Amino acid sequence: MLVDAQLQKIMPALAAAKRQLYLPHLNAAMRASGIGTTMLRTAAFVAQLAHESGEFRWMEESWGPTAAQLRYEPPDALALRLGNTESGDGKRFKGRGPIQITGRFNYAKYGQLLGRDLLADPALAAAPELAFETAGLFWRTNGLNELADAQDFVTISRRINGGTNGLADRQMYYARAKTVLADVFVADALVRSAPGSRSPEATEPLTRGYEAISRSARALKAAAARVAKGAPARRAKP
Numbered sequence: 001m002l003v004d005a006q007l008q009k010i011m012p013a014l015a016a017a018k019r020q021l022y023l024p025h026l027n028a029a030m031r032a033s034g035i036g037t038t039m040l041r042t043a044a045f046v047a048q049l050a051h052e053s054g055e056f057r058w059m060e061e062s063w064g065p066t067a068a069q070l071r072y073e074p075p076d077a078l079a080l081r082l083g084n085t086e087s088g089d090g091k092r093f094k095g096r097g098p099i100q101i102t103g104r105f106n107y108a109k110y111g112q113l114l115g116r117d118l119l120a121d122p123a124l125a126a127a128p129e130l131a132f133e134t135a136g137l138f139w140r141t142n143g144l145n146e147l148a149d150a151q152d153f154v155t156i157s158r159r160i161n162g163g164t165n166g167l168a169d170r171q172m173y174y175a176r177a178k179t180v181l182a183d184v185f186v187a188d189a190l191v192r193s194a195p196g197s198r199s200p201e202a203t204e205p206l207t208r209g210y211e212a213i214s215r216s217a218r219a220l221k222a223a224a225a226r227v228a229k230g231a232p233a234r235r236a237k238p
Contacts (some may be wrong), residue, residue, distance in 0.1 A: 001027045011055035029136035044148040047173035049098040059126040068223035097131035
């Protein structure tokens with residue numbers, strides 16, 4: 001799971017107050033949808049959300065309407081694919097949430113999964129407690145965990161956006177997220193694999209913070225290097 005310092009490094013433009021507001025919902029969504037279990041899934045998910053929402057600054061699509069947004073209105077073919085059948089559906093079911101779900105079809109689908117009537121109250125899709133859960137459901141039900149495992153980031157972008165719009169920006173966030181998260185996931189794997197580590201059945205959370213875990217990872221790597229060279233491993237300070 002992400003901590004505030006990591007989210008700040010991945011999304012430096014995101015205000016501290018919004019980080020504190022959104023982070024619990026982001027982590028809950030990643031737990032519920034099996035995203036937070038690996039670095040690759042977490043990095044891909046957060047990177048795509050960072051691009052789609054402008055680092056969580058926009059939880060609702062601005063409405064012009066632009067020429068592109070006019071295509072959300074029937075009888076355009078795009079509107080029909082989105083399930084928009086009534087005049088005004090384009091604006092009513094515009095992009096909302098950090099992954100910007102769009103269209104009557106998606107509002108009905110994810111509203112049903114959430115047990116909330118998003119068709120009757122579309123604005124709920126932008127509320128933090130539902131917006132991140134919706135993003136996690138979209139990710140899981142569209143097979144994006146498996147694509148993240150395979151590091152097929154381009155196909156993930158296509159499934160979210162319908163194309164490769166903003167791909168360079170998405171990839172920038174992806175590279176940044178992997179760099180920020182790498183040490184923590186490596187450290188966690190080393191701690192779990194070390195003799196005397198917690199059993200798989202243990203469910204209590206690690207109590208050490210990000211910096212402590214990173215130091216442990218570096219210490220374990222340094223000890224392994226010394227042993228490989230024939231030098232005795234020094235005992236790490238508690």
